[in-house]
Structure formats: structure tokens, C-alpha cells
Amino acid sequence: MEEEKLMLEVKNLSLSYFKEGSEYKVMNNVSFKVYWWEYVSVIGPSGCGKSSMLRVIIGTQKGSGGQVFFNGQKTSGVPPGMSMVFQNMVLLPWKTALENVELSLEDTGISKSEIQSRATTALANVNLQGFEDTYPAELSGGMRQRVGMARAIVSNPDMLLMDEPFSALDELTAEQLRGDVHRILKNKSLPVNAVLMVSHNVDEVLELSDRVIVLSKAPSKIVNTVTVDLPYPRKRQSKEFVKLRDLLLKDLYAGEV
């Protein structure tokens, strides 16, 4: 079955930081796998190293131990086929929406016109047609995060990492954007074949994920892995949803002590 094709494997990942010569362990031997077409979320208290973990996986930061395998290859540096959406969008204010998306494709040997048409399509895929020449300052928070999303998917990545992508947005905008992310992942003709998201919001994680990994406080380890087998669209008031929420909250509390 296609679901069992492995995309990402994180083996014994450890993180620590150094202050005044002594080492502080943040994350201790965390291992998990993400399969094709899966939406996996990592949830945990602040300071548990979940955001840093994403950066180790995509190779912009080094961990203190462990390995990352992506599509069967041990990674070193930023692997092709992996992309990331930032919590704070990180759009260059001096470039238009379209130019910000095009950043992902420049220097890859693709022709200028091809870059432009792909970037335009990516913006359309996140419902931003007509805003190509708008600067980030003139866009709303939700629109900016859509540009960030378009920039991440325009290079046709297999895997999308998301670092608290909805936390800087108001609830209504976040809700719409969650719908978009779900649609992009489940639509097999669109790029992105797996998502790994970091969040501290239990509801948002339950609404989107196939699997939720719960981390304890630092030095963090995996407390529990919860499979969410609910049909879409998920209703937050439904009995099953509430039950899973209670379970996740219980795990989070357990990890705090």
C-alpha cells in the first residue's frame, strides 16, 4: 500500500545548547517516521525544542546527536524536495508577492518565463491570483502566510515542514488557511506529499493531523503518539474530537511533570 512508503525517518535526535560553558539538554533521543501522504504534527510545551527540531531536519541547524533520513538518504545540509513555512512568514519586504515566490526557483536552471508562470500558478493555488504585484506590507497577515505557503510549494517539494504556521494569524484566517493546507496535501496532483507540523495548539493539530506526536518538557522525549482517525471536515464539537482532545491534554500535562 502507498501509505507505507517511508518519507522521513528521524533517528535518536538530540538537541542541546551551551551557556557559560555548560551543556543544557533540550531534546533527548527522539525517533519517529513520516510516511507518504501523511500529516504528522509534533506538539509540546514551549522550550521543548520542537521548532529547533524542524531546523535540524531541514538542515539549517545542527543537532547534538542522531540522524535524519529523507527519501531513503541520510541528509546533510538542506535536502532537495523539502521545504518550510515559517511562523513569521519571512517575506522580503522589498519584493512583491510574486518575486517572493520566485525566490524559490531562481538559480535552479529554470528559464525566467517558466519561473514566472510557476510562481503565478503557486499563488493561484493558495487563492492569491491578482495579488502578484502587491508588496507584503500591503497584504493582510493571512495573505502573507499564503505567499509563504506558495513560496514553499512552488519548488514541488515532497515534504513540507511547518513551524507554527497559524499562530500569528487570527482564528478565522487560520481556519481558512488550515483548509488550504489540507486541500493541498490531499490533492495528489498538487505538490507536497507529506507534512510535518510543529504546534502548541491542540485543536489545530487534531483538525489536520493523521498522527500527533506529544513531547514532554525539556529535556524532551516522546510521551505518546496518537493516531487521529476522524473523517474530514472534522468537527471540534464531535464526541470523538473531544475525547482525543482530552487525551492529548492529559499527555501534555503528563509531560509537564
Added chain:
Amino acid sequence: MLPTVGTLVLDIFASWARLFAGLIASVIFSIFVGVIAATNKRAEKVLLPAIDILQTIPILGFFPVVIAVVVLVFGANIVGINFSVIFLIFTSMAWNITFGVYEAVKSIPEDFLNLARINRFSTKRLYRDLYIPAALPRIAYQINISWAVGLFYLVTSEIFSTGSANFAVTYGIGVAIANLVANPNVLYYALTLGFLVIAVLLTRLLFLSPLSVYAERYSFKGGGSGRDSTVLKFYEKAWGKLRKLARSSQDATKPLAKGKPGLSPEDPSEAAKKPAKVDPGLAAIILTILVLVAAIVLTNSYSYLPTLFSALASSFARVWFMYIVCALISVPLGIVLAKSAKAFEPSFAVLQVIASIPAPILLPVIVALLLALPFGNELVALSVIFLSMVWYILFSVMVGIRTIPKEFFELGDVLRFKKWKFWRDIYLPAVLPSFVTGSITAIGGAWNALIVAEYFSVQTCTNPQLSLATCPANELTTKVLSQVSSGVGVLLDQTTLSGALLHTFLVLLGMVLIVLVVNKFLWQRVYKAVTRRYRIDVEM
């Protein structure tokens, strides 16, 4: 007469006493004027543009006039000359501290003001418990900047003052430097530089850095940066002991002062009023032109105009040529030094110490190395201009790079940017706003430096056995060491030394006019355009 260790100590002591006097005056002025500008809407409308313009005018150019007027009024005595120097230092430090106080008080969270209203704070308590504590972090930060600028003004004005027997201060680091240009001596120069560097480092260690750490506690963000200072701890311990001693000797408990409430509730109709549509920059330009034209017409000084214009044009060319040179060097260098956090900290600390050595201190070296070369006078002038500009640009670029949120660098990594793409798409555009701010200050610094860059004379004693302080007046001679053919600095120095105050006045007005016009029609526009597009919002 060469300086000795003894006179050097006196020199440093005299200079530092002037600096602290100027600093204390600046801080007191800043607190009152800054708070008034921030809390009174009518005062704000007048004070803010005034401070803004004063900040951009090369006030050091006024030193010749100030000192000439003071000597005219008070006679050439120690008090008058020192008053002029301290006043100059004050004008170099006060504006940016005032601005800092204004901004800090302006940004006190509304609820703190409400708290003060509810508790009916008296004016005294408002200052003591709200305005001054709220402004402390900015005051400390601005003092760091003001200190370096003040040192530059101090040395420059001291060196300038030695150009005439009438104005000369007796002791000061600038006096030592001026003597060393006249009588080059490597050993004593090294000694002077060494003393200066030690004084600069000690000031940083014992005053500036404990002050910053102390002030950080008053940040509304709370907690400060967690930095610590052993020196500060020592001060606090000593202070605690002193207070204990004082308390045991006098045991008076004062009754709580009951003042009138000093903070009236905010009037929304007042706040909603739109500011008057008078452009202060334009008003200042028109006023300067009017005064300049009136002065020329009334005194019939048309014959002076060619000299004046050629001087303004030459100085303008020198300043802008060196500005371009500085920018071409500082921008890439600043980016390289600041783009990695590891390289930033040590290089910034070292550069800060080097930069706090004011450019005129290097005059003995510059004169010795360059004066004999073809166009030596020109090279001396350009070097001093360069040194008085380069730091502003370098530091603003470095700080600019460090304020880019680290996610932007991550983005470049995630998107696998090539090196040149980092430069073109992230580094260069992101430093533009701080580069522009640095450029404005740098060019202001360059105009300020002209009075020692373009013309440089010292007093020497015909009897080499005697120091300037002990030399009888009839044995003093003025020796011009370096002088460019035409320039604002030359005119300012010569007209002051010869007592042609009217001409000094015309030159100053011309220089101020150039600076105002460039600020209004170039920098204001560039700044607006650049901050509109190139500023990264902090909250982003």
C-alpha cells in the same frame, strides 16, 4: 615643548572633566525638554522640529563664533574658554539624548499613565517614578553614542583653540595633540595615544557599561537582557554601605509629600487635532536664505561672495567624494563582519574602541605621513574627513545586519541561496534603512570635522624649553601646518583668527544652508522611500 607624563595626566583629566560637565548638562536638559516635548502637544510641535534641525547642523562650525563671542564678552580667561568648550560638547550630546527621552516617554504604555492618574501623582513623582525610569534605558543608550561624538567635539575644539593665543585652553588631550603635530615625537605620541585609549577603556568599563546594564532593568519589556556587570555590583554594594552610614547618622523620616496631581486626563479632542502644515525643514531653509541675503546686502559684502562660493563648493566636493569612498568600503566590510553572529561581537567591541579615538587625534600621524606627498594638504583634509565619517557608516551597517530577524538567514538557507543571492536579495536591501541613517550622521560629522581637516594651525613657543602654558605672550607664534587652497574650514579658521566675524558668520550660514537643503531635498526623500519598502517590521 613636549608633553610629559605629568602634563598628560592633567590633559586627560581636564578633557574628561569638560566631557562630564557637558554630559551632565545634556542629561538634565534632555530630561526636562524631552518630557515636556512628549507630554505637551503644543511644545511638541515646536521642540521636535527644532531638535531635529539642530541635530543635523554642523554645530562644531559654530565653535569659532562661540569662542570669539565669549572672548569678546568675558575676555580671554580660563572660565570663558572652558565655558565655550563645554557648551560645544553640550550641543553635540544634548539633541540625541533629548530625542531618546522624548521617544521613551512617548511610548510609555497607556496603562502606566492611567495608573499615575488614578494615584494622583504629583509632578515630582511623575518625574521620579515614571518619566525618568522609563527614559533611563534610552538615556543610557544615547549616552553611549553621545560620548563618542562628544569626545570628537572636545578634541576638535581643543585643537582648534590652540590655534590662537587668545583662545587656547591650557590643558587638554587636544592641546597635547596639537603640540605633537608641531613637534613630532613618536614616543610621546605613543604615550598620548596610550593614555587616551586607557581613559576610553576605563570610561567604558567603569561608567558606560555598568550604566547600560543598570538601565536595562527599567525596560518595559522586563528583565533586561540578563547581562551582568561586576562593576555595577561593586557600585551597588558601596552605595548600600554609604546609605547605611548616612541613615545611622541622621534618622529623620520625612512626611509623605502631598502634591497636586501633575498628570491631567488626556483630552481626546486635543489629540485628534491635526498638526499644523508648516514644513520645519523648508522654514529653516527660507529663514537661512533670508538671513544670508540680508547679511550680504546690509554689509555690502558682495566682494566676498566668490571666495565664499568656491569654499562651499570645494568642501562640498570633499565631503561627498569621501562619503562615496567610505560607503564603498564600509558597506561590504560591515556586512562581512556582522553577518555571522560569532564575528560580530568581538569585531564590534574592538571597532568601538578604535572608533572612540576621535579622528583629529590621528592628525600627528596623518600630517607626518601625508603632508610631504604631492597634494599633501588635500590628502590630510581628506583623511580626517574619511576618519570622521567611516565609523558611522560601518556601525550602522553592522547594527542593521544584526537587526535582521534570524529567520531571514534561515530562509536563505532553506531556499539554498547562493552567496551572491544572499547579498543581492537579503543583505544589501536589508541594510539600506540603517545605511541611510548612518549616512546622514556621517555627512554631518564630516562637515563638523572641516575646521580641523582643512586648516590646522598651532601655537608654538619660540623658546623650545618652555611649554605653552609658561611661554610669555611675546614669544608665542602661530604656525600653520596644513591648509587646503579653498574650503569652509579654511575660511572659518582664518576669519576667526583674524577677527573677521562677519565673514565667519556668512560662511556658517552658507554651510548650514547646504546641509539643510541636502537634508530636505535628498535625505528626507531617500529616507522615506527606503523605510517604506526596505524596513523589516520587528513584529513581522
